[in-house]
Amino acid sequence: MGLHRVVQPAGVLPQAAWRLDASREIAPNEVRIRVQRLNLDAASFRQLSEKHGGNGDAVRAEVLEIISARGKMQNPVTGSGGMLIGVVEEAGRRSPLGLKAGERVATLVSLTLTPLVITDGLARWDGRSEQVPCDGWAILFARSIAAALPEDEDPQLSLAVLDVCGAPALTARVVSRYVEDRQRAGDPTPVSVAVIGGAGKSGSLSLAAARRAGAARTVGVVPVAAERDALTAAGLASVVAVADARDPVGLSTAVTTALGTPADVTVVCVDVPGCEHGAVLATADGGTVIFFSMATSFSAAALGAEGLAADVTMLVGNGYVPGHAELALGLLRAEPGVRRLFAARIAAD
Amino acid sequence: MGLHRVVQPAGVLPQAAWRLDASREIAPNEVRIRVQRLNLDAASFRQLSEKHGGNGDAVRAEVLEIISARGKMQNPVTGSGGMLIGVVEEAGRRSPLGLKAGERVATLVSLTLTPLVITDGLARWDGRSEQVPCDGWAILFARSIAAALPEDEDPQLSLAVLDVCGAPALTARVVSRYVEDRQRAGDPTPVSVAVIGGAGKSGSLSLAAARRAGAARTVGVVPVAAERDALTAAGLASVVAVADARDPVGLSTAVTTALGTPADVTVVCVDVPGCEHGAVLATADGGTVIFFSMATSFSAAALGAEGLAADVTMLVGNGYVPGHAELALGLLRAEPGVRRLFAARIAAD
Numbered sequence: 066m067g068l069h070r071v072v073q074p075a076g077v078l079p080q081a082a083w084r085l086d087a088s089r090e091i092a093p094n095e096v097r098i099r100v101q102r103l104n105l106d107a108a109s110f111r112q113l114s115e116k117h118g119g120n121g122d123a124v125r126a127e128v129l130e131i132i133s134a135r136g137k138m139q140n141p142v143t144g145s146g147g148m149l150i151g152v153v154e155e156a157g158r159r160s161p162l163g164l165k166a167g168e169r170v171a172t173l174v175s176l177t178l179t180p181l182v183i184t185d186g187l188a189r190w191d192g193r194s195e196q197v198p199c200d201g202w203a204i205l206f207a208r209s210i211a212a213a214l215p216e217d218e219d220p221q222l223s224l225a226v227l228d229v230c231g232a233p234a235l236t237a238r239v240v241s242r243y244v245e246d247r248q249r250a251g252d253p254t255p256v257s258v259a260v261i262g263g264a265g266k267s268g269s270l271s272l273a274a275a276r277r278a279g280a281a282r283t284v285g286v287v288p289v290a291a292e293r294d295a296l297t298a299a300g301l302a303s304v305v306a307v308a309d310a311r312d313p314v315g316l317s318t319a320v321t322t323a324l325g326t327p328a329d330v331t332v333v334c335v336d337v338p339g340c341e342h343g344a345v346l347a348t349a350d351g352g353t354v355i356f357f358s359m360a361t362s363f364s365a366a367a368l369g370a371e372g373l374a375a376d377v378t379m380l381v382g383n384g385y386v387p388g389h390a391e392l393a394l395g396l397l398r399a400e401p402g403v404r405r406l407f408a409a410r411i412a413a414d
Numbered sequence: 415m416g417l418h419r420v421v422q423p424a425g426v427l428p429q430a431a432w433r434l435d436a437s438r439e440i441a442p443n444e445v446r447i448r449v450q451r452l453n454l455d456a457a458s459f460r461q462l463s464e465k466h467g468g469n470g471d472a473v474r475a476e477v478l479e480i481i482s483a484r485g486k487m488q489n490p491v492t493g494s495g496g497m498l499i500g501v502v503e504e505a506g507r508r509s510p511l512g513l514k515a516g517e518r519v520a521t522l523v524s525l526t527l528t529p530l531v532i533t534d535g536l537a538r539w540d541g542r543s544e545q546v547p548c549d550g551w552a553i554l555f556a557r558s559i560a561a562a563l564p565e566d567e568d569p570q571l572s573l574a575v576l577d578v579c580g581a582p583a584l585t586a587r588v589v590s591r592y593v594e595d596r597q598r599a600g601d602p603t604p605v606s607v608a609v610i611g612g613a614g615k616s617g618s619l620s621l622a623a624a625r626r627a628g629a630a631r632t633v634g635v636v637p638v639a640a641e642r643d644a645l646t647a648a649g650l651a652s653v654v655a656v657a658d659a660r661d662p663v664g665l666s667t668a669v670t671t672a673l674g675t676p677a678d679v680t681v682v683c684v685d686v687p688g689c690e691h692g693a694v695l696a697t698a699d700g701g702t703v704i705f706f707s708m709a710t711s712f713s714a715a716a717l718g719a720e721g722l723a724a725d726v727t728m729l730v731g732n733g734y735v736p737g738h739a740e741l742a743l744g745l746l747r748a749e750p751g752v753r754r755l756f757a758a759r760i761a762a763d
Contacts, residue, residue: 379732381730385724
């Protein structure tokens with residue numbers, strides 16, 4: 066778990082630590098990665114970029130400052146990190162991760178708990194994109210997770226998919242459960258799913274995963290017409306609707322109109338605050354809301370559902386579900402619509 | 415939903431509003447309550463009390479200031495509220511709540527979304543307890559929930575139970591699901607449950623609810639010896655363990671030692687920050703953590719589970735589950751241990 070790398074405060078886990086020891090030497094159960102690229106969490110990059118009014122040099126300077134002060138890339142305001150790709154430089158003899166020197170990998174644990182040193186001053190990054198080319202090293206612990214990058218895919222595309230691979234995996238699990246429960250009960254009601262932010266990375270994968278898991282009807286909610294057109298062209302949702310996710314009544318009306326009923330499962334994939342109440346209102350009694358946005362407020366969700374007397378199950382989106390990397394990369398291969406949306410997003414970055 | 419009572423900002427639901435209109439006149443679907451007592455949320459009262467160094471006059475002044483500025487009792491720091499008891503003064507002719515003038519009720523929706531006016535300056539409250547005797551009025555909406563107070567119980571005792579009645583109801587639902595799934599699969603493994611903060615209000619009710627829902631083995635985790643003795647005497651848990659919930663390794667070791675395995679279901683009922691990682695570590699793969707504490711950090715939970723590669727389902731504790739009031743009051747009647755713990759807590763307040 067990397068407890069020996071925690072410098073301050075003592076006794077907490079690496080993710081909760083203010084500062085980690087990112088020394089180059091590895092313990093027998095650790096792995097050192099030569100880092101080639103960071104992929105900053107969307108909420109983190111947005112906060113930094115807005116704070117500095119889009120000034121890339123200032124964003125770069127603050128990211129360097131955070132990494133050097135904390136020994137990891139964890140945005141102190143959003144609490145979030147991101148992930149990285151690189152090449153295995155040295156694997157300790159007792160590491161259970163099965164990695165070999167020279168393998169190209171992406172880490173599937175957050176940067177918030179990954180000891181990290183940058184050695185090139187981020188000289189090749191303009192501070193204007195979540196994708197950060199860089200040189201340096203990072204340390205993986207025994208319980209860290211890393212996935213080998215497919216050799217036949219653009220690494221940047223694989224990285225973007227792996228970054229959010231927990232979302233389609235958990236969506237598939239929850240939707241499958243509703244499908245199985247209805248089958249067992251002999252209930253012919255089709256399972257309906259709403260994905261808020263359906264044209265984004267985690268959103269488009271979640272729509273594809275929901276359909277494959279047996280959702281009969283899906284709606285992708287997007288904020289603007291351009292995303293509506295892109296998602297419609299991708300063919301991943303039964304219906305595409307435009308609504309502001311921060312407007313509870315507007316959002317729930319859009320979902321209910323599109324599906325003909327509130328959703329059995331609502332998946333929140335937009336990284337803006339204030340979507341909790343709309344998501345709850347858009348969900349049927351007995352339904353489930355899965356919050357994947359790091360901008361989610363725990364108390365707004367808990368008190369919102371209580372205040373609306375809404376009998377909904379609310380899940381904290383866990384980025385780890387067994388098999389998540391394979392499932393997400395499989396969706397990229399099988400769903401041309403997913404590939405198109407990801408490629409367009411990377412090109413726009 | 416009370417949208418017409420939202421003054422600022424426009425368009426949000428009452429819980430998210432900065433300020434509500436607490437005018438005395440009711441709409442045809444509203445109910446006005448003559449308020450007799452507020453029960454402040456534990457996290458809110460603790461924050462106020464610590465901020466003012468235990469100075470009751472200063473706490474009282476700030477509570478009055480919050481209610482008059484916001485038109486509701488919502489702590490701006492913790493975001494939480496509490497609940498109230500009072501007597502129905504006037505029920506609008508289109509209110510679906512079934513309340514009649516003169517009935518004594520407790521509101522089961524949070525004070526964070528309940529329009530409230532205090533008319534006695536909180537003159538009878540010393541600012542040193544969560545229980546706030548007062549005079550004033552509050553408004554219930556069509557979707558609000560209120561429970562008639564049992565006539566054969568001390569109202570203060572009923573109120574304390576109803577305040578946390580969502581916790582035992584959701585715990586029972588989740589534990590039942592594990593019991594049913596194992597039975598269906600022919601899996602004889604007993605279901606085990608850990609309740610962090612087991613001697614508290616929501617904790618003791620959750621322990622009792624877990625046992626009745628079929629948990630074969632339960633552990634109540636408490637921070638100090640006095641609570642250990644009280645919970646042991648109450649007889650609500652198979653084992654009582656002492657641990658600091660903010661110490662991830664200490665907490666998970668205590669739970670695993672007590673149960674012989676990590677818990678299938680871990681229920682977090684302590685109102686201090688930093689318990690997310692310990693709760694995740696204490697829970698078995700495939701298990702569920704239910705967070706009832708308003709001090710829970712969404713990102714700490716999400717990133718913590720991911721960082722530990724922990725395949726656990728994490729639930730935002732929803733204060734509303736159908737039948738929750740009846741279930742909790744039933745536990746108070748059926749479990750002498752619950753009654754003793756509640757009575758002792760009220761006496762100590």
